[in-house]
Amino acid sequence: MVPDEMDAWVVERPGPIEDGPLRLVRLPVPSPGPGEVLVEVEVCAVCRTDLHLAEGDLPPRRPRTVPGHEAVGRVIAHGPGVNGGPEVGARVGVAWLRTTCGTCRYCRRGAENLCPASTYTGWDADGGYARYLVAPADYVYPLPEDQDPRTLAPLLCAGIIGYRALLRAELPEGGRLGIYGFGASAHLTAQVAIAQGATVHVLTRSKEAQRLALELGAASAAGAYDSPPEPLDSAILFAPVGDLVPVCLEALDRGGTLAIAGIHLTDVPRLDYQRHLFQERQVRSVTANTRADGRGFLEFAARHPLHVETVAYPFEEADRALADLAADRVNGVAVLVMS
Template sequence: MRAWQVRSPGPLESGPLELVEKETPTPGEGEVLVRVLTCGVCRTDLHVTEGDLPAHRQRVTPGHEIVGQVVGAGPGTTRFTTGERVGIPWLRRTCGVCRHCRTGRENLCRRSLYTGWDADGGYAEYTTVPEGFAYRLPARFDDATAAPLLCAGIIGYRALRRANVPPGGRLGLYGFGGSAHLTAQVALAQGLEVHVLTRGEQARRFALGLGCASAGDARDMPPVALDSAIIFAPAGDIVPYALAAIGPGGTVACAGIHLSEIPALDYQAALFHEKTLTSVESNTRRDGEEFLLLADRLGLHPTTHEYPFEEADRALQYLARGDIEGAGVLRIAEAV
């Protein structure tokens, strides 16, 4: 099969990705083999490719927002039938027995594994997944629009919950890419007032078109005091701005797996008045199931930009520019 792999992590300008021929994977016990139809292009793929995250697998194939068809199965599989459409997310496996797994916090499992980081992902014609970690997808979403739901959507949903926004409250979104544009739709549907702060003019226009109350630069103060904020941009220097923008008792949630260094914080100015600074680590399968049901019920509209499979590197370059509308998606194959 054809697959992209990270030849050597580094800046996109150095050409870290290469398109190669690999052996089609064989599903192990409890796994299914999936023919990849589409794969979303997520910022975490960029972190894996450029080396912001430490390499967990040499020459890994990135991609963890995967939509495909089951075409094979390993021993002991019972959940899916051949030809069924499934979604493969970032979270690939957890131990199931640690105190975090046993208390509904499997996203904190220290032995967790991840698609496109610990195991080859969806920038390929075929991949495998443990059947218990794959999702059935709402029929409402076609193969391209379903892809960003599987990480951008799910992580945004968990970040929104972690942000602890009061009913009818004011929410700030720092950065406005694939995850934020879906989170904004959920927040607006819940009656929240959404303010976007991002560097890109095109992204700001996009946010206003979705119904957000304001859109300014990431280092501007919003026009009103916020109750909560979510930082999607991987820029730690935004944290003090977000903390300054929220009122007493507010929460700032950092949604990314990678964040550059946070400047020193003055306790009185940044954190006093019971402000909370928190993070988001992956998601649980319950988060995923809840979000997909919610996305279906609300009729979310993921905005996607489709790229041919052969242009994965160009799709990552588009993402890296930052001033984007929605999410990039690789088209690998058509459903049969």
């Protein structure tokens, strides 16, 4: 039986996390519309994008939005017109990309992440910081029944966007990859790169994150502003710190590529062409992901099981989870667990 109301966290008033922008409220349980499924949420991972939304770095697109776009749950109802989608009772993942138009030139060429009409879970529509959510059936991912949902949830954004960032970084086979920042997405991306035969150097300010990087197989781990022990073929910047862009570029070998993975980045300092860009070094941004990225990553993760470092929080403590994330007190991925 589906109740009439549910507990949910909303962004009441965007602002500094210490001012409490999130509020736990009662909302009506949503009804699935045409082509949608109703999902009872088991867990939802906590992403830095949720923090950007709560603090206003990512301007809210609607009042009192329910954040969360790494939700794992069970389909409990279909809306009209769901044909061939996930069956009732199936475990699915609800991720960041919610809809695209399917007809623009970007969608037609396979770049639906650039669709001007794209919408996003936990930004344009209510997300997984709630007991229930609705999502388009064509945009949810089937997930294994035999795995802990707490280790599946981080794959839906941290894993997928890291996978796309790795593709955008154009790492050559057997190449040398620098990873700047080592949180939720980075610790999964490092494992993918290592499984593909890369040498990975991690540069991050956290000593605990440096320790985890070495445990996961990184060749070295040092401070965020340190130089790696060898020139890099590619680098991925996960930390939302624009000051690190020239640092990353200086670490690149000739022809190297820097991919910037965050949806938000502080201002980038002035670049020196000779030091930072000459010799065909390049900078590339990463904008959301396509469903093909999601399927490709989840298939890779099924073949190469990843160690997912998680910290569980009761659903009722979502505000504490975001505060810990803001203060870099989460070593791995914070995951909200429904009681």
